[in-house]
Amino acid sequence: MLLALMLALYPAHALQPPVGWTAMGPDRAVMMPADPSRGEVRELAVAGDSIDPQGLLDALAQAGETASMTRQEADGTVGLKIGSGMVGRARAHSGTGQVTWYLVVASARSADSLDADALLTALIPRALPTPLQGAVEVLPAGRDGSLWDPVQTAEPVASQGTDLWGAPVAAAPSSWGHSQALVGVWGGTVGGPWGGGQEFVFTFDATGRLRIVEKSADGSQVTEGTWTTSSGTLRIASYTADPFDLPYTVDNKSMALTWQGQPLTLFPRR
Numbered sequence: 001m002l003l004a005l006m007l008a009l010y011p012a013h014a015l016q017p018p019v020g021w022t023a024m025g026p027d028r029a030v031m032m033p034a035d036p037s038r039g040e041v042r043e044l045a046v047a048g049d050s051i052d053p054q055g056l057l058d059a060l061a062q063a064g065e066t067a068s069m070t071r072q073e074a075d076g077t078v079g080l081k082i083g084s085g086m087v088g089r090a091r092a093h094s095g096t097g098q099v100t101w102y103l104v105v106a107s108a109r110s111a112d113s114l115d116a117d118a119l120l121t122a123l124i125p126r127a128l129p130t131p132l133q134g135a136v137e138v139l140p141a142g143r144d145g146s147l148w149d150p151v152q153t154a155e156p157v158a159s160q161g162t163d164l165w166g167a168p169v170a171a172a173p174s175s176w177g178h179s180q181a182l183v184g185v186w187g188g189t190v191g192g193p194w195g196g197g198q199e200f201v202f203t204f205d206a207t208g209r210l211r212i213v214e215k216s217a218d219g220s221q222v223t224e225g226t227w228t229t230s231s232g233t234l235r236i237a238s239y240t241a242d243p244f245d246l247p248y249t250v251d252n253k254s255m256a257l258t259w260q261g262q263p264l265t266l267f268p269r270r
Contacts, residue, residue: 015027015028015029015041015043016123017029017041018041018119018122018123018269021041024036027042027044028040028043029041031114037086037106037110038106038107038110038113039106039110039113040103040104040105040106041103041105041119041123042103042104042105043100043101043123044060044100044101044103045098045100045101046099046100046101047097048098048099049098049099050099051076051099053069053078053090056090056101059101060082065082065083066082066083067080067081067082067083067088068081070087076091076092077089077091077120078090078091080105082105085107085108086106087105087106087107087108088106089103089104089116090102090103091124093124093125102123102124104120112219112220115201115213115215117211118201118203118213121184121185122185122269175230175231176230177228177229177230178204178206178208178228178229179229179250180206181250181251182204182234182255183204183205184204184268185203185268186201186202186255186267186268186269187199187200187201187266187267188200188264188265188266188267190259190262190264198214198215198216199215199216200212200213200214200259201215202266208226208227209224209225209227210225210227210236211224212224223238225237225241233246233247234246234248246259254266254268255267
């Protein structure tokens, strides 16, 4: 049975469903109302200031759900097994006096068709950046809007000599930074809207981390690395390949670039 939480602990602000999803209440939305097991997103508030997965498990148990944690990743994302045949991914957002957990839940047979991490990124509220003197903007610790650790400095990550995981990276010229216009989740398709194409989801972290998910009929492929921008040029450095530069244009509605030799238009996934 699909996750059926009843929020009786702390009220959370109204969940903003992903585009095309159907709200089933203030804290739940489904991708297909006729078959909720294809995908569901949830918001669950837990009292306290500690981002502890055990608090999430206790809240699920209190709501009558049998859940266990299958993994915990470096960014705090939690993998879950829920009931019989259901899986989930969850990520927390800390607020005053409570922690709000965002969950993506689906049946095991449908999970691979969802980009759960992109959904979580889009669901979690992000504060607006506070300008600093210079070209880079950061926020107070814990509210920087990034997927990972709070921004600790006004210097671009790539110029520090290491990436967010501590791996060495080449120092970037001082003219390179992270354009706030790109920060967020973007998606688009190459090959036509009626099948046979490739779907791409780009997640640009505010601190310079990049995640690219490529989906096709043959399956999904994930590439991770870093990104910087300078004067209409996007520089991508994956953890397994040399950096390369791409010209791009962006406004508040779309981003256009050439990817793998083909024009690709990306749209915000928020």
